[in-house]
Amino acid sequence: MQAIRVHQEVPRRIRLSPCFSFRIGDRIGEDLVVIGHLSAGKISELYQVWSDSAICALTCKIVRAGFSAESLEMRGFRQESHLLRRMKHPRVVRLFGEGVHEQRPYLIQEYLQGPSLFELIDGAPGRRLPLVEAVKSMIHVCAAVDHLHSLGFVHRDIKPANMILHGGAPVLIDFEVAYKLRTGHKPRRAMGTDPYMSPEQCLKQELSFASDVYGLGAVLYEMVTGRWPFEDELVNRTERRFPQVGVRRPPSPGEFADIPGNLSKTIMRCLSRDPAERFASARELAQQLEQHLAGSDRMWPESLDVMSSRRKAV
Template sequence: MLRRLARNRLYWKHMFAQAMTNGNETQMTQGTPFGRFFLHEKISQGAMAEIWLAADKEGNNFALRRLYNTSIFGLKTKKLFVRGCEILEKIHHHPNLIGYYEHGKIEGLPYVLLEYVEGHNLKLAPSRFPEVVEAYVGNILIESAQALEHMHDNGFMHLDFKPENIMITRAGDVRLIDFDLAEEKPDKPKKMDKHSGTPAYMAPEQLQRLPLDHRADIFAFGITAYELLTNKKPFNGDTQEEVIRRHVDPNFHIASTRQHNPELPLALDKIVLKCLERDPDKRYPYMSVLVRDLKTALYVD
């Protein structure tokens, strides 16, 4: 199925759009004013911010992300939010990054106005639309990799690459989101001032607070790809502490993706395992090389 992917893409675009339309759209409510926008429905909420479906007076729809109106967030959190907005503003001109319009403050709350896409993040999509994700798996891998490639080529690392930060649109395309933890890509591995991210997707050098570079994103891509292809985690464990120990333990053997899914091409298995090398020097040196190998393995021009 992976090898037929490119030929079937237009058909599955139509099927994905139909699936997203059939009874799953939340009915619009009367908008609550927020500056010059009207907030219609809450799309999602996280630890420090919420995302709303918003519209302007002309009826154009957007995704509006804003910090919660609470005093528990200090200056550091607000700086992270604004910095993520500034980075996205610089690099958003790419089909696999979420579209950016503006950021600022309304009623004292930092906000960012983004492209509105109908779909689910990659953590939810396999359970909501398993047949679509299965058909699109090759494109999801390639477009996610291309998003990171674009970031790296423009001088930034994401540093929180994970399924929750990959949107699958109703057209069946990828949008990379959430740039709050992004950092400038150093010329050589550099120790970061802050230790942030999602431990289950962190590279060993991140977890050990060692100098790192863009290859930490490549490791995170490897974990995400492994999970997508096998529905298993490469570093399993009963507790988060055990999972993290296995991330950094060179003696822990990572099972082949083909052990869980024998139909996967051998070349694709080798790509994923190369991303998961604990030594950064043994991983792919650049996302461009990884994208090239993915396209070759999946027979995509």
């Protein structure tokens, strides 16, 4: 069996040692055998497992021990299960089943070989991806996010570690902190990963689809520059925890890499402090990015509006 490389769900320089509850060979439920460690977060752990009934490798996402049934973490996990049952898109991880093991709920998902976009960026020269590759990848992610938005939710944790390459394009994972939009309602917690959180997420203000657009822009910024939008402040912690809530804008991507001016403007628009100044939706951002691929094949996935043949066959 091929060894599985462990990767973290947190950005570089803020890494934590992964902590897994199950060893290779342990069983989860009656059907699953752990064959690899994938990632470990504050709320859940991901394992590569072998399914005796399906006779194939899958992914098991199981809640960490110690959360009460009515905790926000458990509610988020149940919501992720509910969302994945509703979502049918080739750029969103597929759910195959769920269960409970020793009072810990778990989800059974398709196994994505990877690497994650986080690993791809980290292994690239200067941590920079080729521009066309970066833009095409982001268009696929936009399609997945737009599908989530069509259900009235925002993801809230858009980041490279939550995008796993599969079939040549990223697949979006991890919906446990997704948030249902309601007019006049504000989230109780500032959820997300610091470098990719919109200012309104940081301040626990009312969210919108533009909140995820900020995260998409931050990921694209990193793909083409090798840096976070507010890298110096985040690494050195010279100012507040969330430098994106200040008045100052992040440096233009063109300061760190040879990037066309129009693409740089698109990225900076995503990172506007005011949500009204950003692209209103992931679809609108993707359509703008397509214009930067002049001469390339059209990249907006048809499956955004039509259920993919892969899903119909399941």
